[in-house]
Amino acid sequence: xxxxxxKVVFERVSKTFPKKKEVLQVLQDIDLSVAEGxxxxxxxxxxxxxxxxxxxxxxxxxxxSGTVRIDGQLVDGPNARRVFVFQEYGIFPWASVWDNVVxxxxxxxxxxxxxxxxxxxxxxxxxxxxxxxxxxxxxxxxQRVEVARAxxxxxxxxxxxxxxxxxxxxxxxxxxxxxxxxxxxxKPTVLFVTHDVDEAIQIAERIVVFSARPxxxxxxxxxxxxxxxxxxxxxYADIKRELYGLxxxxxxx
Amino acid sequence: xxxxxxxxxxLVLSLGALPLVSxxxxxxxxxxxxxLVILATLFAWHLACAALGTRVxxxxxxxxxxxxxxxxxxxxxGDVVASLFRVTFGFLLAAGIxxxxxxxxxxxxRSFEALNPIIQGLRPISxxxxxxxxxxxxxxxxxxxxxxxxxSTFFPVTVGTxxxxxxxxxxxxxxxxxxxxxxxxxxxxVVLPAALPQIITSLRIALGVAWLVIVAAEMVGMDSxxxxxxxxxxxxxxxxxxxxxxxxxxxxxxxxxxxxxxRLERFDEVRWGYVQR
Numbered sequence: 440x441x442x443x444x445x446k447v448v449f450e451r452v453s454k455t456f457p458k459k460k461e462v463l464q465v466l467q468d469i470d471l472s473v474a475e476g477x478x479x480x481x482x483x484x485x486x487x488x489x490x491x492x493x494x495x496x497x498x499x500x501x502x503x504s505g506t507v508r509i510d511g512q513l514v515d516g517p518n519a520r521r522v523f524v525f526q527e528y529g530i531f532p533w534a535s536v537w538d539n540v541v542x543x544x545x546x547x548x549x550x551x552x553x554x555x556x557x558x559x560x561x562x563x564x565x566x567x568x569x570x571x572x573x574x575x576x577x578x579x580x581x582q583r584v585e586v587a588r589a590x591x592x593x594x595x596x597x598x599x600x601x602x603x604x605x606x607x608x609x610x611x612x613x614x615x616x617x618x619x620x621x622x623x624x625x626k627p628t629v630l631f632v633t634h635d636v637d638e639a640i641q642i643a644e645r646i647v648v649f650s651a652r653p654x655x656x657x658x659x660x661x662x663x664x665x666x667x668x669x670x671x672x673x674x675y676a677d678i679k680r681e682l683y684g685l686x687x688x689x690x691x692x
Numbered sequence: 693x694x695x696x697x698x699x700x701x702x703l704v705l706s707l708g709a710l711p712l713v714s715x716x717x718x719x720x721x722x723x724x725x726x727x728l729v730i731l732a733t734l735f736a737w738h739l740a741c742a743a744l745g746t747r748v749x750x751x752x753x754x755x756x757x758x759x760x761x762x763x764x765x766x767x768x769x770g771d772v773v774a775s776l777f778r779v780t781f782g783f784l785l786a787a788g789i790x791x792x793x794x795x796x797x798x799x800x801x802r803s804f805e806a807l808n809p810i811i812q813g814l815r816p817i818s819x820x821x822x823x824x825x826x827x828x829x830x831x832x833x834x835x836x837x838x839x840x841x842x843x844s845t846f847f848p849v850t851v852g853t854x855x856x857x858x859x860x861x862x863x864x865x866x867x868x869x870x871x872x873x874x875x876x877x878x879x880x881x882v883v884l885p886a887a888l889p890q891i892i893t894s895l896r897i898a899l900g901v902a903w904l905v906i907v908a909a910e911m912v913g914m915d916s917x918x919x920x921x922x923x924x925x926x927x928x929x930x931x932x933x934x935x936x937x938x939x940x941x942x943x944x945x946x947x948x949x950x951x952x953x954x955r956l957e958r959f960d961e962v963r964w965g966y967v968q969r
Contacts, residue, residue, distance in 0.1 A: 517869040529867040532964035533885035
């Protein structure tokens, strides 16, 4: 893992929001380095600032202090080299699946657009739904469109903000397996925000655990398990115990 | 006595049939039940006229005869065309200016801050209150009608479009930013299509208002159109049969206008805006 080049580097990133008379510290001194092609989960309770950190990395928000660099370049705004997969559906409901997917490659020649779009649509398993409109699709399929739209631009980094949060638990399992399959095909760098401990262990290579507000890195846990992962193995249970410990949550109910 | 017995019987029958018909499959139901209600209303109207023995207010039969007279005199068509012409031009003018203006106001906070107060100040003034000024500026005729319809539709369309743009979800704005959609392309690919369902709704409301206002305007300050026809029928010997027949024509055209504009809601590009989300 250490052989890989650092792709995304967070340096002492802090974020505060003004709130009436006081200031709300959301993130405090986040230092984090994500390698090229790595799949990293940001895990933490609601309101710990993990989504804010993602928005800062995406260029949608500015850090109060500190920097985010991608390939050594300072992030200073949104860019199609690093794309978001949103939780609430960010795909456009007024456009067909095809038109949504070609959004990021709309300036390329037609034949190239066609090749790219068909490639990613096939990859996410939506072949035959090119002309469908999002309202005709299930929640899981909409999220596949969103993933296809992101993959179409061959981004350096994909940010996923609880992308499966709105799906039912069975669809969520399928989508995780699909995401891993797709990630193995293209190997993009992925930063994946979740508050679901199991989700993090199932998909991530490395898990960054956040403390409650103000968000700080409480610990980093490697997941050295091969896919497909056995969810009932001892190693899985050990990692889970470690994560709950870092989160300060009692595991037994 | 017969003029009471038969209509009473039919009234009771048509109302009594309602619970029976309500069990039919929905295709039949949605057609038969409204028809029965309309028939019952006509019978009740007839009974009320007969019971009161009025000579001024027309019965359904007299109104039907007045329809014949209207069609024969060939006056109806001219007045319908006059009213529709004013509504169409005023409405298109308002949409042509109001939609682009609303898009700009919805997107640019500065233009909104500058223009919204004057728009909100002019909006509550009834278009009817403008009639004297409309006549002063345009004289009695189509110009004043088009102007009044423009006034009464411009505000709903502009305000509706502005609100539609301001309601575009943050996720869609961010998606657009993320994929580098900006400038005119942003309007064409995101702002306009995202706002379109709500824009169509505001057009629909505006057209309804236009059809209400044109009749009032023609009654007060014009010498043709359906509103003028109503006034003329009353002034020319209290022909209330013609008055009621014209009112029914106005209602029917209103239904057709609404039906036509609702067809816009069926396009794939906007259907998403009308389903439960």
